[in-house]
Amino acid sequence: MPRPTVKTAPPPKKGPSMGLIGGVVALVVAIIAVAVYIAVRPDPVGDGDSASITGGGASSPSALPGAGGIRVGTGGDDVPAVHIYEDFQCPWCGLLERTSGEAFIEAAERGEIQLTFTLMSFLDGNLGNDSSIRSANAAMCADDQGRFVPYHQALYADQPEEGAGWTDEDLIGIAEQVGVEDIDAYTGCLDDEKHFDYIRDMQTRSNQEGVSGSPRVFIDGEELGGEDMNALMYDPTALTDILAARQ
């Protein structure tokens, strides 16, 4: 049977059609994107029993359920609720703590405000280290031994340049400095990454609540604006004024 010669060959052969390639590429990308979403998606955090917090064992004594944050002081529900969102690696958070930290803590310990800290850890991804989550864990490990407030203060007092972070030795050294008594247990708490789940949930909960950075201060659910934040970062007496103005 005669074959057609090459020269009279029918229309030039095409590879797979453009639509087919496009469809396959789009489908593969969509599948990967959905797979990444399912695999990486953080567990939703809530107050109810659907919360991913397993309960008392996973968090420190001052940690509120549902990744609600670390409660400090004696303020009840009848005083202004002050909620500070911070990341230990954030320089502005350090400035806020060094300027107004004492005012917050004293007001909380006198029962004038109900003070809560949410320890965020988003800067780890930004800075390419893990010092935010490790230092947050270190502070919660100190809370296990009743030393959250001085630990919190000491971390910021000696805050390294953004991105330099803390070694485990640094974190243990701070624990010794603030009077954490059982250093063996403390070291074990660091090694076990005991509060990591709770800290990740605090980050997720922050984002769920629309908090997208640090530092943020909310009083009775209302976010402080730039002017108040500026005052708190530069004037140690600013908190008194801000609270007075809300009366």
Add this chain to the structure above:
Amino acid sequence: MSRERVLDLVGLVCRLALGGVILAAGLLKVTDPTGSIQSVVAYRLFDYQVAEMIGLMLPVIEVALGLVLILGLLTRWSALAGALLMLAFIAGIASAWARGLSIDCGCFGTGGPVDPDDTAYLEEIVRDAALAAAGLWLVVRPRSLFALDTLLFRRPPAPTDTDPASPHTSSSVTKGAS
């Protein structure tokens, strides 16, 4: 260099600029899911669930789209997608600006709040508009140098000695061949 070849070169530049920026933006975010979600949250445009979905899936799509553009595969359609993406980003940035938010666009990783003096909305919009224009060029004139499209779709195959009656040929679609 012929006029056609100059235009093909412009096409190549558009492809690499748009594809390169989208790929870089995707790569920087794909390794930082937390920051990526938070950057979307910072725009205050979406519910958390939606922001989370965008934050996790957009970087994957950006990496793929960037690669496809750089390779020059399905240039017209990938450039259209890239241009539409840029227009969406411009809308998002402009809306943040109009609402007086002080955020970084988060285009290349963790965005979020910045000092009001440090916002760069205009620069971000100009950059994205230039990239959208590059995309539109390719939508209008998708031909460019060193594109996979040229190999796959445009160049008629050189005569070969292979059996023209091979299954590959007989099953191929010839509709629309020039």
